[in-house]
Amino acid sequence: MRRFTSLYTMGKWLIKPLILLGTLNVGFTLLKSDSVNAGNLYNNWNYASDPSYDSLAVGNSSIFNLGGTAVKVDNSYVWVAINGNLPINGLFTGPYYGGYQVSNQNIGYGDFFFDFGNSNFVNASNSSSLFAIKFAANNDSAAAALGIYANVRAKSVVGSNAGYWNPDSNRNTVKARTGLDPTTGEFAWNDPYYSYPSSSFFYPNVIASGNKIGDINLLNASELANAGFEGSNFGFSGSNTFGFKFDRNLVPDGNYVATLILECLNDMTGLRGSKMPPEVIVNPPIDSKPAPVPGMLIGMFVASGVLGKRAFKKKAAKAS
Template sequence: MKLKAFKTFLCTAATLGVLAFTGSQAQAFQVGGWNYTIDSFNDGTEWDAQNRRLVVGQNSDFEFFGMAFRVLEDRVVFAINSNLSLNGYDLNGARNNKISYGDLVLNFTNTASFNAAQSNLFAIRFDSTNDTNVRVVTETQTVDSRGRVRTTRTTQISPLGLYGGVTTTSLTSVNSGFSSHQQHATEVAKVGGFASLGDLAANNSYFGYNTAAQTNMKSGNYLGGINMLAAADLTGLGLNFGQFNATGNYTFGFSVDRSLLPVGDFIASLFAECGNDGIVMAGSTAVPEPTTMAGTAIAAGLMYARRRKKQEA
């Protein structure tokens, strides 16, 4: 499940360009400092009310193509490529008449069991249109002209940012969604798709196949803000989903202060609030050593070999 297990083969294959993507299977790669998880391209579902049929895959507004992260000296950057807009999907009958992204949940505590890590999870709320409802109280102290300390309390509902001590909940039932991962996978298969969760199979013990997708925070403690990043910002940092044929309509991301997160292995999970698609990514917040960048090393080795051949000729 860890990225370390994939590095040598997958990064080599990505660098040499020998893998073809069919969209029927998930893959993990490390290229240019970014760690990518590429999901199935055929498991995002959308109900076509006009033709009364289930649409699956790249024509669905809920198709998730990939997720990536990069550890920098002072921050961790996450990026998402998907057909779902940050403005959400308008649907009468859904809570708030809109279906949005859930929260990005980070599990550093128990990478074998999501449920066992409850209350010790981290989460990032990055979509201001979603249904997360966590009350955050902040205190500000001021000193008046007589030297008296006055405390002002301000209450906010779910400001964007990083949270710790998180518990989660499923909001699929109030957003016209699937009752379980199994139901989603079954319906996807009926229309010729293949369900996966990025670095995990759809049928996995981490969540439980018969449970509903855990989409949003239920409770948590606000730790700090995030910086939202547009596609151009991420391209400037070397992000390139296109090299994996991940061509969703939207690419965006956000960064968080690295000091606010533990150093170590994590599993990140993200679902649409309806559970129509989701993606799971395994990674680590430790800064990778230059020698682990296998793709760069291989490319440099090939260039050196070619130059040497020419010299010998």
């Protein structure tokens, strides 16, 4: 909190002369380069980064590391960005990986889940109330085609992907090798939202059943960047970035948790967010007149104070 206060105090005085000089963009560049933590809202993108140490594969490889996920909602689409070391089609392993059999010789991404209004992922799955997106064509999902599905119940495929049973078994390995606890995006590894009934529980990570309700458009890194995604500024360190978008009307408004779990559960990430109703733009009456401005100089000083405060507040805003 001290750091934010000092930045705000400094920025409040920096932005005033910047506006007077016509160089406001410099002030925003300064804000944008400031370090951040998981769960950040910036330019309508909600970012949750994930650390690089908590994914340990055979030979301590980082191939299964997730860098993070981000979600943007605008008046037309829900946009999702995914960053990780795995390409979208996963890793070809051959019949075995680390001495464990891999049924389809590939370990990749699970499906992407949205949960609106539930307090626990497993409970939402058991009640078939999840929304899920199959975006990786060759994963072990029961969904037959790429797209978004409703009334989803999830299942676990860790047993056929040389995987950890659940977050606890993954944590035990990470803790033993690094001395650190893993995280699940903006969640702690043992957050109640991801709790489950027993240590022998196989954690669900792909669609088991559901109804397809719409299609998705796959997006590459350039297309996401054109839509305002800036993962590298928010700690996303994976070598592959891709994503998708779908019609915003396919999912309800309200608070959500977005979850992505690898098929092997070597890494997983979660993100809290809120999907608000579309903004309603009301045109002013035709005969209305703009409010009088009491002098250019006063206007610039007022603008500098208001915009400076909003800019710093916007950069520091957390996703609910």
